[in-house]
Amino acid sequence: MNTELKKIALIGQPNVGKSSLFNRIAKQRIAIVSDLAGTTRDIRKHEIEVFDRCAMMLDTGGIDETNDAIFSNVKRKAIETAKEADIILFMVDGKRIPDEKDKELFYELQALGKELALVVNKIDNDKENERLWEFFEFGISDENLFGISVSHNRGTKTLFEWIYNHLPPVVEPELSEEEKAKLEQALEDDDSEKSKREEIDEKNIKVAIIGKVNVGKSSTLNAIIGEERSVVSEVAGTTIDPVDESFEYQNKNVTFVDTAGLRRRGKIEGIEKFALMRTKDMLEKANVALVVLDASTAFSDLDEKIAGLVDQYGLGTIIVLNKWDENMDTFQKLETEVRRRFRFLEYAPIIAISAKTGRSVERLKDKIIEVHENYTRRIPTSALNRVIEQAVIRHALPSPAGNYLRIYYATQFSAQPPKIALVMNKPRMLHFSYKRYLINFLRDNFNFEGTPIHLIARGKNDKIGDEEYLEESN
Template identity: 60%
Template structure:
């Protein structure tokens, strides 16, 4: 019977993970550091595969007692067949963790770095700060929210059997790294642990008096938001729900944004609340007034879409009073909003409800792309062909290679480029790869984030 050891510093969630694996409360959990001191053992049934799970005490050198606890934990790791090393995702990477993780890696056993307390998609980026550990198998989870714990369990179950053949014609160690890094996706690009994608959050943003509330009323088919020619009528964000196909869409009509010098009194609070809404949104309807010239403020508001990494649809309202032709206005818009070149443009008249139905259809399409999982094999084939057409420039005279690519998150699609010298991949080359992905996959309306990552510390040291 194989043994699985859970290690880490105090208060990172080891006992909570132990209980989650056991599906019942066995280990005592507490915010007090040092609650677990002895190694706790339990036989766990992983869908017919039994293993002995070891919950070790927190690794700490602050006292003689904790040093003994630490030694017991390391002994448990040496006796184990699989090691799960846990860290606190809300804290910065710790040198003591890094040093011990390297030491445990040298044991030559399957080992995963488990970054706990990653409670939502917005916190996902923090997990990649732990890339400097050089872990081939990194899982960003939240035990308390049961978020992506299933992916970690699947990885453990895979290692209870004999290892399988390498993937994607890579050399064996690269195949293992790829298999474990993308454990959350199957070969079709579908999450193994299903996420709830039945709800879409849509924020309606724009400067004052561009017609956001009128647009909301037109989308809902009834007067839900107060409409007035007085700028600043909407202060509190207004939430309204409607059903589109099998999705529930929550529209948020946010307060109109003015130039900073003109924001007065309660509008300051409204701006803060608008930002809170954007943190929870999936898609922004960026509403612009086609009857007035584009302004610097429009550009700044558009920048919020980029800041919060939202899907986006650009809505040109008051089209029946447009200042120019479609080509002229869109050309200027694309020039001013280069960072939103991927966002579709729809012309409407909220007052007469012309072409409003097109927004509903586009919301569903953009959300599909915002939550898109690109099949791993297809993703790597596109990246491979792109690097053959245009080689990555060398970095400080040394070659730069992308070993493989792996999508690790959605909302929006986030892709890790595992490289021998990630710092050598210039942002202009990232832009080139992003364009190649857009040419091969339908990613209209969503940002795509490519992040170069290293496979291990040794590659970084060799630069």
């Protein structure tokens, strides 16, 4: 146990929620929580981490001014603990008006000259928050008074930030060149099998064609293939079973799976319900998705929900505006509407076609090849780090609460879609907005059109897992 850690003492009368707050900060159930007053009678100690700063948390027994020998002993231990602590959290029950026992004890703790916060628990809603002013009777400053609800996890973040600001920052040792080399080798070893699989699939492109009923998915397939392979009908939902079709194009084997039209869940019955299940199975196997929209009609919420499936499965994406010849609006106007509705697919190119006349179909075929190349693209580590360094120079890393953040290096550990690890000193403190900035900067310097980029900050000792990389993508 680290004796150099700052100590935080939880003090207060029985049943005010100290043990619950203790468990919340410790992120596990350590202290016993009970409605029976005085359940905690011994001092419980646990090393905690608030964001990235460590401390020793001390949970004391409830203090009750009675003649009971047990509670008298508990009070003595609590005061002794407070004297040893660096930070004191004095908790009171926000559902009761401040009483004299609380005030007396608070003044006694205040006299110790420690960092002291008055934590008013059980403030469960905005109406109860209005009673908080009553606790200024303690003579506490506004920045040291916290109205929280541990059970509802309300207001706890502000309290944790106050605690964090009163803890010393973590001093991170510099990485030696040898450590950097070992880390990079470990990443390469983790990725060796994935690289082999990706090389095998490099010439095989699996394209999913999705969209709601009757937007022209089958017509689009027939136009690309060059002959009528799928049944085309004005009757909505004609295609039931997905139809797989392959052809060679630019030395690539392109396989299309034309899915059954997707209906609203409430209207799916029998065989069409089965078709929806098959569609999702297909999306799991696809590399590239064509999100087909009907340009001749207004876009709907269902269009957005279907497009959301592509984003969910992390596929290379092209937005196809079919029936373009039936729309009198300018392309710019239509593009603006698509970007507004489908912000989550901002990386996807938009191509307006007419499956009926064949307009722009060849351009769509070329774009499929290009998007797949971007989807499988691997950026050399040296080039990637050069661009990340430029990004940091242009817009410095943030310093949350005075912490110095540093990116040691970046490496792409996988493709399909591109997945990039930022190895840094305090990964959990890197804000998502800065990750988004880095992703956009990468797009400005490398051709990632049509593909999401998964980016995550990790510590030098963290283990890579694919599920981690879904934390921030664009």
